[in-house]
Amino acid sequence: MRCPYCSAMSEKVVDSREGKDGDVIRRRRECLQCHRRFTTYERIEEIHFMVVKKDGRREPFDRHKLMGGLTKAIQKRPVSVAQLEEIVDDIESRLAEKPDREISSTEVGELVMHRLHDLDEVAYVRFASVYRQFKDVNQFVEEVKSLLGPARRPKG
Ligand SMILES: [Zn+2]
Numbered sequence: 001m002r003c004p005y006c007s008a009m010s011e012k013v014v015d016s017r018e019g020k021d022g023d024v025i026r027r028r029r030e031c032l033q034c035h036r037r038f039t040t041y042e043r044i045e046e047i048h049f050m051v052v053k054k055d056g057r058r059e060p061f062d063r064h065k066l067m068g069g070l071t072k073a074i075q076k077r078p079v080s081v082a083q084l085e086e087i088v089d090d091i092e093s094r095l096a097e098k099p100d101r102e103i104s105s106t107e108v109g110e111l112v113m114h115r116l117h118d119l120d121e122v123a124y125v126r127f128a129s130v131y132r133q134f135k136d137v138n139q140f141v142e143e144v145k146s147l148l149g150p151a152r153r154p155k156g
Contacts, residue, residue, distance in 0.1 A: 001029060001040060008033035049095040050102045061095060061103070063088055070112065073127040079120045087115045 001011055008031055015028035025042045049061035070084045091111055095103050109131040116124040 003031035003034060003036070004038050005036045006031060006034040048101070049092070049098075051108060052102055052104045054105060058102070061092075061108075063092065066091070066108070066112070069127065069130065070116075070123075073116065073123045073130075074120065077120045077123045079116075079123055083119060087112060090115065 002009055003011060010032040011029045012032060013027050014030050014037065017026050018024070019026060019041075023043060027040045027042065028037060029040060030037050050058040051061050052058050066088055067084060070087065071081070074084065091103075091108060094111065095101065113124060113128050113131065116127050
């Protein structure tokens with residue numbers, strides 16, 4: 001931090017306090033060269049993960065929204081909320097690994113479906129029907145058939 005009075009690069013922090021919203025930190029600093037004091041404000045950057053939708057629009061990754069969709073998919077199914085939390089945690093940790101903090105909605109959907117598929121096939125189909133937005137009933141039936149039939153998609 002450069003001193004605004006003498007431009008020296010050496011200073012010490014004499015006092016720090018958070019702003020009332022908790023997102024700004026005010027620091028009182030003292031220049032070690034001219035001993036004058038000045039104040040700096042640091043804004044804490046919230047880390048938002050963005051979901052890139054098919055049409056290119058971005059919206060913040062919303063854990064609650066995803067949980068909502070998943071909760072609907074598992075209604076009356078033997079899947080616990082804790083298991084869903086695990087799925088969402090997994091997606092969040094994948095997001096955290098992405099340098100641009102972005103993930104496509106398709107990737108989220110595929111990750112969720114992959115996990116649900118291992119947990120409960122009914123929940124999987126329910127979720128898939130919403131997520132993939134099947135164009136018609138036939139497409140949906142094909143998906144169900146692929147689950148039930150011998151030509152099961154390999155996991156992976
Ligand atoms: Zn100074």
